[in-house]
Amino acid sequence: FLGAGGGNDIQWCFSQVKGAVDDDVAEADIISTVEFNHSGELLATGDKGGRVVIFQQEQENKTQSHSRGEYNVYSTFQSHEPEFDYLKSLEIEEKINKIRWLPQKNAAQFLLSTNDKTIKLWKISERDKRPEGYNLKEEDGRYRDPTTVTTLRVPVFRPMDLMVEASPRRIFANAHTYHINSISINSDYETYLSADDLRINLWHLEITDRSFNIVDIKPANMEELTEVITAAEFHPNSCSTFVYSSSKGTIRLCDMRASALCDRHSKLFEEPEDPSNRSFFSEIISSISDVKFSHSGRYMMTRDYLSVKIWDLNMENRPVETYQVHEYLRSKLCSLYENDCIFDKFECCWNGSDRQVEFSSLIVMTGSYNNFFRMFDRNTKRDITLEASRENNKPRTVLKPRKVCASGKRKKDEISVDSLDFNKKILHTAWHPKENIIAVATTNNLYIFQDKMN
Amino acid sequence: MLGKGGKRKFDEHEDGLEGKVVSPTDGPSKVSYTLQRQTIFNISLMKLYNHRPLTEPSLQKTVLINNMLRRIQEELKQEGSLRPMFVAASQPADPLSDNFREAQPAFSHLASPPLLPADLVSTMPLESCLTPASLLEDDTFCTSPAVQHDGATKPPPPALQAVKDSFSSALDEIEELCPAPTSAEAVAAEPAAHDPKAQPGESNIHKPEGLPESRTAEPKLMDPLPGNFEITASTGFLTDLTLDDILFADIDTSMYDFDPCTSATGAASKMAPVSADELLKTLAPYSSQPVTPNQPFKMDLTELDHIMEVLVGS
Numbered sequence: 001f002l003g004a005g006g007g008n009d010i011q012w013c014f015s016q017v018k019g020a021v022d023d024d025v026a027e028a029d030i031i032s033t034v035e036f037n038h039s040g041e042l043l044a045t046g047d048k049g050g051r052v053v054i055f056q057q058e059q060e061n062k063t064q065s066h067s068r069g070e071y072n073v074y075s076t077f078q079s080h081e082p083e084f085d086y087l088k089s090l091e092i093e094e095k096i097n098k099i100r101w102l103p104q105k106n107a108a109q110f111l112l113s114t115n116d117k118t119i120k121l122w123k124i125s126e127r128d129k130r131p132e133g134y135n136l137k138e139e140d141g142r143y144r145d146p147t148t149v150t151t152l153r154v155p156v157f158r159p160m161d162l163m164v165e166a167s168p169r170r171i172f173a174n175a176h177t178y179h180i181n182s183i184s185i186n187s188d189y190e191t192y193l194s195a196d197d198l199r200i201n202l203w204h205l206e207i208t209d210r211s212f213n214i215v216d217i218k219p220a221n222m223e224e225l226t227e228v229i230t231a232a233e234f235h236p237n238s239c240s241t242f243v244y245s246s247s248k249g250t251i252r253l254c255d256m257r258a259s260a261l262c263d264r265h266s267k268l269f270e271e272p273e274d275p276s277n278r279s280f281f282s283e284i285i286s287s288i289s290d291v292k293f294s295h296s297g298r299y300m301m302t303r304d305y306l307s308v309k310i311w312d313l314n315m316e317n318r319p320v321e322t323y324q325v326h327e328y329l330r331s332k333l334c335s336l337y338e339n340d341c342i343f344d345k346f347e348c349c350w351n352g353s354d355r356q357v358e359f360s361s362l363i364v365m366t367g368s369y370n371n372f373f374r375m376f377d378r379n380t381k382r383d384i385t386l387e388a389s390r391e392n393n394k395p396r397t398v399l400k401p402r403k404v405c406a407s408g409k410r411k412k413d414e415i416s417v418d419s420l421d422f423n424k425k426i427l428h429t430a431w432h433p434k435e436n437i438i439a440v441a442t443t444n445n446l447y448i449f450q451d452k453m454n
Numbered sequence: 455m456l457g458k459g460g461k462r463k464f465d466e467h468e469d470g471l472e473g474k475v476v477s478p479t480d481g482p483s484k485v486s487y488t489l490q491r492q493t494i495f496n497i498s499l500m501k502l503y504n505h506r507p508l509t510e511p512s513l514q515k516t517v518l519i520n521n522m523l524r525r526i527q528e529e530l531k532q533e534g535s536l537r538p539m540f541v542a543a544s545q546p547a548d549p550l551s552d553n554f555r556e557a558q559p560a561f562s563h564l565a566s567p568p569l570l571p572a573d574l575v576s577t578m579p580l581e582s583c584l585t586p587a588s589l590l591e592d593d594t595f596c597t598s599p600a601v602q603h604d605g606a607t608k609p610p611p612p613a614l615q616a617v618k619d620s621f622s623s624a625l626d627e628i629e630e631l632c633p634a635p636t637s638a639e640a641v642a643a644e645p646a647a648h649d650p651k652a653q654p655g656e657s658n659i660h661k662p663e664g665l666p667e668s669r670t671a672e673p674k675l676m677d678p679l680p681g682n683f684e685i686t687a688s689t690g691f692l693t694d695l696t697l698d699d700i701l702f703a704d705i706d707t708s709m710y711d712f713d714p715c716t717s718a719t720g721a722a723s724k725m726a727p728v729s730a731d732e733l734l735k736t737l738a739p740y741s742s743q744p745v746t747p748n749q750p751f752k753m754d755l756t757e758l759d760h761i762m763e764v765l766v767g768s
Contacts, residue, residue: 085510088510090507090508090509090510091508091509092509093509116510178513179510179512179513197513197514198513225517226517226520226521227517228513228514228517230514247514247517247518280490280491280494280522280525280526283518283521283522283525284518284522287514287518334490334493334494337494337497338497340501340515343512343514343515343518
């Protein structure tokens with residue numbers, strides 16, 4: 001247990017890995033999003049082939065108290081199919097960009113999944129009983145000849161093998177000209193926003209034929225376009241407040257009560273550039289790839305190419321903290337620009353909401369290259385680099401910290417920058433809302449790590 | 455060419471620019487600021503124009519690359535504005551081609567070797583051109599053009615001007631070879647280029663934009679590529695597009711019909727039906743070795759690099 005004043009480092013151990021062992025990665029299997037539901041019992045992944053796979057945590061085994069339940073496949077379904085835009089002669093990718101869970105209201109689970117253009121509300125429900133004993137139907141469904149019926153009986157529910165069904169309940173389409181990068185469910189649990197490169201729309205979960213445009217940064221003359229929206233999120237507590245980030249490294253906080261079209265921000269968060277770090281690539285690396293509110297809503301975190309910044313919503317002119325994720329890449333930006341890696345969109349996440357007792361108990365997690373991921377612990381003031389790989393992964397063995405050697409003499413066990421594999425990138429990570437369990441997605445595998453329980 | 459004298463000037467210039475930020479002892483970096491800038495410029499162009507995705511390319515990426523190109527162009531403009539603007543005789547004043555004029559500095563930069571200590575230092579704001587040498591990479595990729603770069607810019611201006619003159623006429627020749635409307639995209643700033651039907655070969659697979667938002671009156675610079683983001687028209691690099699396409703014809707020939715212009719109906723949007731031979735003949739004046747027409751594209755990489763630099767303005 002990571003107490004607020006405990007100062008204990010979390011000891012991460014390998015728990016499970018899902019996905020093909022094959023080194024040859026099928027394009028469709030590339031994981032594109034990972035998200036725990038509100039209880040942490042379910043873990044959803046989306047992939048480039050438009051599929052959603054949901055894992056469910058086993059109920060804790062009382063006898064095996066040294067490990068929490070394992071995650072096993074609960075449901076798999078095809079959320080989005082590839083489409084073709086005939087007007088532009090271009091394919092619309094079926095890749096799932098984001099999944100967001102709704103809080104559970106009844107027996108069924110609901111999630112929103114989106115590709116570049118269309119958002120869908122999926123209902124995932126269990127069926128473990130089925131009615132038997134119809135009067136007019138045989139068990140196999142064939143109709144009985146009514147004249148053969150001599151007695152009447154009341155059909156009853158009998159148990160059956162558990163079946164998990166996913167059905168699309170709403171399809172929110174045709175509202176985005178550009179590519180959707182974010183969806184965020186409002187704290188009223190009735191509305192949600194979807195953001196593309198230039199616009200943000202507000203939807204009601206029940207209404208699919210209408211959405212309200214709340215942000216529009218498209219210039220009248222597209223030639224003047226120099227900035228796009230990169231991420232957006234609703235405030236966790238204030239249902240009229242949301243933020244959106246841009247490719248120029250700014251975050252705007254907007255209040256929907258101020259006006260129908262939130263073109264003018266209430267707050268603008270931007271850190272002035274450090275002139276000693278200025279380069280050709282300054283703008284590109286300042287582009288924010290992810291923004292996440294803390295559980296309390298007092299703080300938010302942004303991820304740009306090289307760093308994670310924590311902002312206090314009350315202070316617009318600079319972040320309260322900045323963590324360098326892989327500063328050693330700064331001297332490689334030209335190559336990374338050439339091979340497009342500089343455009344990789346890393347996500348970031350907070351430790352579980354239940355654990356975010358106060359500012360000091362916040363922990364940040366984000367991915368890097370070579371299947372490395374990083375954690376920054378405000379409690380211990382330490383950071384750590386870990387690796388998601390099938391080697392060296394024995395359950396309940398604490399993961400060994402990794403170190404990248406930027407230049408000069410490489411110590412034993414360190415890895416030099418030049419031997420990093422830039423094809424092995426961890427873009428998506430998720431943290432269980434209550435426990436110290438994390439899900440880390442490599443290209444096509446999902447790793448689950450757990451805190452070593454004492 | 456890399457005479458001591460020249461090199462010293464270069465270093466002085468570099469120090470003058472980077473002044474306080476970089477200590478003169480930042481030795482390891484072999485790449486000059488302008489060289490890196492040129493490299494990035496080239497990479498950016500290639501990213502924008504040589505990428506033919508089946509799906510719409512990312513608008514964010516396009517915007518960022520565009521911004522990069524614009525910034526570099528601005529810098530070049532500033533640098534170029536200190537020298538007499540070289541206007542090639544064969545480039546008609548063209549009211550439509552703001553984009554072409556924008557690209558001019560890239561060409562006029564040719565006429566002004568980037569190493570003019572006094573002028574440039576005085577007018578260029580420090581912060582707009584600083585890349586601390588410590589950040590520049592020792593990339594082999596970055597260094598390889600160095601040889602060609604120096605080779606290209608060392609000739610004294612008059613020779614360059616001569617080169618430019620004949621080069622412009624070479625452009626005209628190339629243009630003549632493909633009279634189809636599609637090829638008009640601003641190689642010699644022909645104004646007609648930008649009606650949506652006259653698509654460059656680039657956008658072969660992209661239909662003209664339907665423009666669901668009619669709010670924007672399509673500016674004359676509109677060019678539906680790549681991926682139909684109107685943004686691309688603003689780069690002002692349409693001139694380079696054509697030339698790049700010609701040059702890279704050997705890299706990706708799927709778009710090009712290598713028969714000499716048979717159809718006046720370029721609307722089939724195959725552009726630049728230039729045979730390799732003809733291209734070689736055109737470029738022959740610039741190669742120091744005789745190039746036999748029978749050996750298409752046997753010219754070695756250095757020649758290609760040289761041409762690239764000349765075109766995009768080293």
